[in-house]
Amino acid sequence: MASQEQLSAIKGAKVLMVGAGGIGCELLKTLALSGFQDIHIIDMDTIEVSNLNRQFLFRQSHVGQSKAKVARDAVLRVRPNISITPYHANVKESRFNVDFFKEFDVVLNGLDNLDARRHVNRLCLAADVPLVESGTTGFLGQVTVHLKGKTECYECQPKPAPKTYPVCTITSTPSKFVHCIVWAKDLLFAKLFGDKNLENDLNVHSNDAANSSEHSDVFEYRKDEDIEEYGRRIYDHVFGHNIEVALSNEETWKNRNKPRPIYSKDVLPEKLSEQNGNMEKGCVTDDVSAMASLGLKNPQDVWSLGENSRVFLEALRLFFLKREKEIGNLTFDKDDQLAVEFVTAAANIRASSFGIPLHSLFEAKGIAGNIVHAVATTNAIIAGLIVIEAIKVLIKDSNNYRMTYCLEHPSRKMLLMPVEPYEPNKSCYVCSETPLSLEVNTHRSKLRDFVEKIVKAKLGMNFPLIMQGASILYEVGEDLEEDMVAIYAANLEKALSELPSPVTSGTVLTVEDLQQEFSRNINIKHREEFDEEKEPDGMLLSGWVEPPVDKDKNKPIGNGESTSNALPAEESLEAKKDVTIQEISEVTEIATGTKRKLSEVSKGTTPDHSGLSDETRNHNQLEKLDVDDEDDELMISDDWESLTKKKRL
Amino acid sequence: MDGEELTEQETALYDRQIRVWGADAQRRLSKSHILVYGIKGTVAEFCKNIVLAGVGSLTLVDDRVVNEEALSANFLILPDDNLFQGKTLAEVCCDSLKEFNPMVRVSVEKGDISTFGVEFFEKFDVVVISCCSLAKKKLINQKCRKLSKRVAFYTVDCRGSCGEIFVDLQNYKYSKKKLEENIDCQLEYPSFEEAISVPWRALPRRVSKLYFAMRVIEGFEDVEGRNPGETSITDLPGVLKLRKELCETNSLNESQIPNALLERLLIGTREYPPVCAIIGGILGQEVIKAISGKGDPLKNFFFFDAMDGKGLIEDISEPNTGS
Numbered sequence: 001m002a003s004q005e006q007l008s009a010i011k012g013a014k015v016l017m018v019g020a021g022g023i024g025c026e027l028l029k030t031l032a033l034s035g036f037q038d039i040h041i042i043d044m045d046t047i048e049v050s051n052l053n054r055q056f057l058f059r060q061s062h063v064g065q066s067k068a069k070v071a072r073d074a075v076l077r078v079r080p081n082i083s084i085t086p087y088h089a090n091v092k093e094s095r096f097n098v099d100f101f102k103e104f105d106v107v108l109n110g111l112d113n114l115d116a117r118r119h120v121n122r123l124c125l126a127a128d129v130p131l132v133e134s135g136t137t138g139f140l141g142q143v144t145v146h147l148k149g150k151t152e153c154y155e156c157q158p159k160p161a162p163k164t165y166p167v168c169t170i171t172s173t174p175s176k177f178v179h180c181i182v183w184a185k186d187l188l189f190a191k192l193f194g195d196k197n198l199e200n201d202l203n204v205h206s207n208d209a210a211n212s213s214e215h216s217d218v219f220e221y222r223k224d225e226d227i228e229e230y231g232r233r234i235y236d237h238v239f240g241h242n243i244e245v246a247l248s249n250e251e252t253w254k255n256r257n258k259p260r261p262i263y264s265k266d267v268l269p270e271k272l273s274e275q276n277g278n279m280e281k282g283c284v285t286d287d288v289s290a291m292a293s294l295g296l297k298n299p300q301d302v303w304s305l306g307e308n309s310r311v312f313l314e315a316l317r318l319f320f321l322k323r324e325k326e327i328g329n330l331t332f333d334k335d336d337q338l339a340v341e342f343v344t345a346a347a348n349i350r351a352s353s354f355g356i357p358l359h360s361l362f363e364a365k366g367i368a369g370n371i372v373h374a375v376a377t378t379n380a381i382i383a384g385l386i387v388i389e390a391i392k393v394l395i396k397d398s399n400n401y402r403m404t405y406c407l408e409h410p411s412r413k414m415l416l417m418p419v420e421p422y423e424p425n426k427s428c429y430v431c432s433e434t435p436l437s438l439e440v441n442t443h444r445s446k447l448r449d450f451v452e453k454i455v456k457a458k459l460g461m462n463f464p465l466i467m468q469g470a471s472i473l474y475e476v477g478e479d480l481e482e483d484m485v486a487i488y489a490a491n492l493e494k495a496l497s498e499l500p501s502p503v504t505s506g507t508v509l510t511v512e513d514l515q516q517e518f519s520r521n522i523n524i525k526h527r528e529e530f531d532e533e534k535e536p537d538g539m540l541l542s543g544w545v546e547p548p549v550d551k552d553k554n555k556p557i558g559n560g561e562s563t564s565n566a567l568p569a570e571e572s573l574e575a576k577k578d579v580t581i582q583e584i585s586e587v588t589e590i591a592t593g594t595k596r597k598l599s600e601v602s603k604g605t606t607p608d609h610s611g612l613s614d615e616t617r618n619h620n621q622l623e624k625l626d627v628d629d630e631d632d633e634l635m636i637s638d639d640w641e642s643l644t645k646k647k648r649l
Numbered sequence: 650m651d652g653e654e655l656t657e658q659e660t661a662l663y664d665r666q667i668r669v670w671g672a673d674a675q676r677r678l679s680k681s682h683i684l685v686y687g688i689k690g691t692v693a694e695f696c697k698n699i700v701l702a703g704v705g706s707l708t709l710v711d712d713r714v715v716n717e718e719a720l721s722a723n724f725l726i727l728p729d730d731n732l733f734q735g736k737t738l739a740e741v742c743c744d745s746l747k748e749f750n751p752m753v754r755v756s757v758e759k760g761d762i763s764t765f766g767v768e769f770f771e772k773f774d775v776v777v778i779s780c781c782s783l784a785k786k787k788l789i790n791q792k793c794r795k796l797s798k799r800v801a802f803y804t805v806d807c808r809g810s811c812g813e814i815f816v817d818l819q820n821y822k823y824s825k826k827k828l829e830e831n832i833d834c835q836l837e838y839p840s841f842e843e844a845i846s847v848p849w850r851a852l853p854r855r856v857s858k859l860y861f862a863m864r865v866i867e868g869f870e871d872v873e874g875r876n877p878g879e880t881s882i883t884d885l886p887g888v889l890k891l892r893k894e895l896c897e898t899n900s901l902n903e904s905q906i907p908n909a910l911l912e913r914l915l916i917g918t919r920e921y922p923p924v925c926a927i928i929g930g931i932l933g934q935e936v937i938k939a940i941s942g943k944g945d946p947l948k949n950f951f952f953f954d955a956m957d958g959k960g961l962i963e964d965i966s967e968p969n970t971g972s
Contacts, residue, residue, distance in 0.1 A: 033922035373668035384926030416960025
């Protein structure tokens, strides 16, 4: 119950919430009821129908409006006399700089992507403002507290990168449905409806030089061509011809099941325009849909090969008939019904060819759209826990700060499991002073590679500045002079050793993101060779902890957006069954090296059990809070090993 | 909902949660009927959760008039005088809850629930009661158990920064997936009365202190004829006396029920909103599990204490019963 000290701290507190979605709605409501009087909230999204099952501050009539603003209005009705300031904006905007963050007593995150979380983490460190982080997926959730210098920052334990697949798996040897989805979405859909100038690996294994010119014609729609004929031509090419070409390479199939080519005449012998007499009537509604036009009602149904083929052709037809203007500019959008139908159908036909089980549109959409499954109850629980931590932070009750995990299956009787925070990771490249070094072939790697793969991807800088000594090699900004912009653009294409200020072994580069007030020196070491499989980037950053990476990581093709805090989309299917997934990055974090707890001396290295299930890994870094006597003294239980052995896998 | 399939509207609205528990479970939810008695902050949270989840119907019973205190932790009540003039708690909450999901039938039932016959409870699949005396809890639990239809029974109470949930699913069969197989599970739940009658010395040594503390306060209110929550710090001497008696009867060391804990529970009827959200969320999850038949239900008490931050399950039943 809130004591006088707590009440007074709450009353005078200025709080920043980042995110007004699932967690945000619950959090704003609980903060207001708890007596907070000055709340600011940033969210760039607008309201969608699928939000309404849990973002209870929103109504059907609000669809399309700003989440931050509608949330504010809704809560003001319950607490008219408090101040809630909404920002319908991206938290990465320059106005949300360190000075902005410094105004707040605590920052509360309710975000859904890693990128934004890292950004906020850096700003909180730079501003020295406490951060309470959180995340939920289905029935799982967690709340963590981060104070500069006292606890780990959000990035002290690296978060796993989003799952990617090797090119050849996607283009030639799919073995899972998700591979077919990625093929259908990023290759076929992109080829047919997206920007024609973009590189596309669709025919990557076509060795026939004579054919390559023919192939450049295959996907192009010829003027006045019968649309059904065009559709069948594409169908036969990708599901028939291409498979036959792949089959001709015996080596590939030595230890694998061979795919079978599929031709439209075998699956749909008669012309569709004769079969579906009503086709020309088309749809009266705004939503152009192949399912609707074919009378397929239930998105949960798994269609037959014939039905998938019909959807494929019909979707293609509808794109050309009703949405011709968009062709050439389309990117896949999970809320684009026709696009989802096309991708589902294409993925299913390919799956059929390779003997992979077919999936419903509902399932396919979840995978293709990286949809995070979510319920209201978990968000409500997490919001309550966030407020409890926030209040502790405000009264500086540092001995009682806790990281709390909300579990689906109880662990030692606990559904809500509090753990003491750890001290900062001394090797953390964000909050520590660790020097970094980069091994790279300075003659081969270009500045562009360095910027994309290291500075942006690994170090998470959005607006980088790269200097060698006093020379600026590259920067991003709004008020740069034209000739500087040209120089930087030219620099990107140069090998490191050929830059105006050459970068060679022994050079120290300084990389900065001014907005995040994040700066790092990187010592460059030249290295000739890199292992294509293990080091596909051709660069190795060290003095920095690698996130756990999936085994088959070659030249990666990802499955869309980086929402790595979510379950990989493929696994969202599994959510309907028992959840025993190893990739839940929000709940479990791999212990790396010795950690010291905040108030107690460490008992030694936490063991590495990366092969085990979530709960077991939870335990590997959990401290047992055994309450043994009436003083409620915290005791550390011995013997991690015996405890972990008891847990089921 | 009449047909077997989910409507297009339902599929669109419930998309994200169908991905959690499946279309089948969603269908079962849409056919379920929930009864709720005693609405304060925690129960308001629970109601919000299950309405969003898409239950078939929710019936509210609480004839108390809206007052200042009700406003403090119940976000379903807007401080606009015009809206709640002359209305009962149930009526005001009903209006708000309807807005969260037009597909759920939310209604109010008036009257003294202890006088409702067994056949009244037969209409429901789930009964949740709060702000209830010990006697009433036992009575309603018994009525639910008398029915041939299985009615899931829950009590929920928050006192200050602590919360307690009790679950009685009677004889509960469900199946779950383990690796690739479906296994059938069965659990036997004791009634509330049976559970609290289990001698304290028969319970596992590490049972949450909150369990005992709640029983002491509950016992105190019972003996003194108080309304639920109608206690304050001035009652501490009387409470400590009762603790002594109970501990002696049960051969339990008094130190197992610390003074400090009892003091914190003598907070009266004020609620702590973060705890309401947490308990309301856990309860929501449990009810959804019971209706959908998916997932291990908790057996049979859940405790949360904001002071240590643990959310614990305790199995308070005779040693021979259980799964």
